[in-house]
Amino acid sequence: MLKAMDPSDLPADRSRRVQRLEYAGEALDVDALPTAPWALVEDWVRVAHERAVSGTSRAGGRRVGARVDGVGPTVIEPAALELATVDAEGAPDVRTVLCRDISPEGLQLFTSLVSAKARQIQHEPRVAVTWTWPGIFRALRFRGLAEELPRDVVDEYFRNRPWGARIGAHASRQSHPLENRDELVAREAELVARWPDTGAETDVPTPEHWGGFLVRPTSVEVWTGRVSRLHDRWRWVQPEAVGGTGGPRPGLQGGDLAPLDDDAAWTRTLLQP
Numbered sequence: 001m002l003k004a005m006d007p008s009d010l011p012a013d014r015s016r017r018v019q020r021l022e023y024a025g026e027a028l029d030v031d032a033l034p035t036a037p038w039a040l041v042e043d044w045v046r047v048a049h050e051r052a053v054s055g056t057s058r059a060g061g062r063r064v065g066a067r068v069d070g071v072g073p074t075v076i077e078p079a080a081l082e083l084a085t086v087d088a089e090g091a092p093d094v095r096t097v098l099c100r101d102i103s104p105e106g107l108q109l110f111t112s113l114v115s116a117k118a119r120q121i122q123h124e125p126r127v128a129v130t131w132t133w134p135g136i137f138r139a140l141r142f143r144g145l146a147e148e149l150p151r152d153v154v155d156e157y158f159r160n161r162p163w164g165a166r167i168g169a170h171a172s173r174q175s176h177p178l179e180n181r182d183e184l185v186a187r188e189a190e191l192v193a194r195w196p197d198t199g200a201e202t203d204v205p206t207p208e209h210w211g212g213f214l215v216r217p218t219s220v221e222v223w224t225g226r227v228s229r230l231h232d233r234w235r236w237v238q239p240e241a242v243g244g245t246g247g248p249r250p251g252l253q254g255g256d257l258a259p260l261d262d263d264a265a266w267t268r269t270l271l272q273p
């Protein structure tokens with residue numbers, strides 16, 4: 001179990017102008033490390049959601065979350081991660097998105113299919129993710145392949161969004177230029193008139209330009225911040241799926257990938273911090 005601690009109580013190095021926080025994460029128990037990464041990933045995602053400052057979020061297909069009331073380490077927006085892609089010219093790009101579900105198959109993200117990220121993934125499905133919870137000195141890091149989610153999964157998630165967010169998804173052509181904000185507000189007003197809030201989850205249809213991706217990992221790294229910057233890092237890879245640089249190999253297909261809980265598919269390495 002994660003011990004309760006408040007990062008503001010930790011000793012800070014005042015010898016420099018920038019305050020430095022001593023990382024005091026819980027050590028990884030080598031004897032308890034799983035052969036395949038799923039058990040640890042699932043546990044960390046669960047703990048991050050349990051440490052959420054307030055409210056509830058979805059993880060692992062169920063609603064979890066707890067109010068911490070200012071006691072112990074906390075996580076703000078535990079579902080937020082950074083998704084890195086490359087564009088058609090090979091230049092990297094990165095942005096924050098929410099992980100709405102995680103299973104041994106991978107991480108589910110929802111977005112606009114006309115967005116920059118979606119266009120980049122359509123061109124180059126190899127992506128990278130960092131999922132960092134500084135409040136508990138933990139980070140997960142993935143490289144892998146993004147696949148578009150089937151429409152039934154997208155529809156089911158869309159129906160569960162609040163009415164306003166469903167209207168907003170129709171109003172925005174994400175990542176495209178906008179003349180001014182009034183244009184967006186006027187479009188929203190039109191849509192509100194067309195699809196008023198009836199309280200039914202089907203009152204706003206799923207926009208064709210809206211969808212999601214499943215990020216299927218080829219490598220997974222777990223990181224725990226430790227004192228004196230001697231952090232713990234373990235990396236699992238699927239040797240069959242990675243190339244010489246350790247990333248997903250060129251031409252990799254979804255069918256070549258094993259789930260995160262397949263003991264036979266993963267190898268594990270301890271890394272220097």
Ligand SMILES: Cc1cc2nc3c(=O)[nH]c(=O)nc-3n(C[C@H](O)[C@H](O)[C@H](O)COP(=O)(O)O)c2cc1C
Pocket residue numbers: 077080093094095096097098099110111112115116117118174175
């Ligand atoms: C905390 C947070 C959560 C976000 N969640 C999402 C999300 O789940 N899906 C999404 O499309 N954009 C989300 N965004 C907005 C993205 O960061 C980004 O601005 C947008 O997706 C456009 O990115 P793109 O132009 O690279 O496609 C979120 C931003 C923040 C700060």
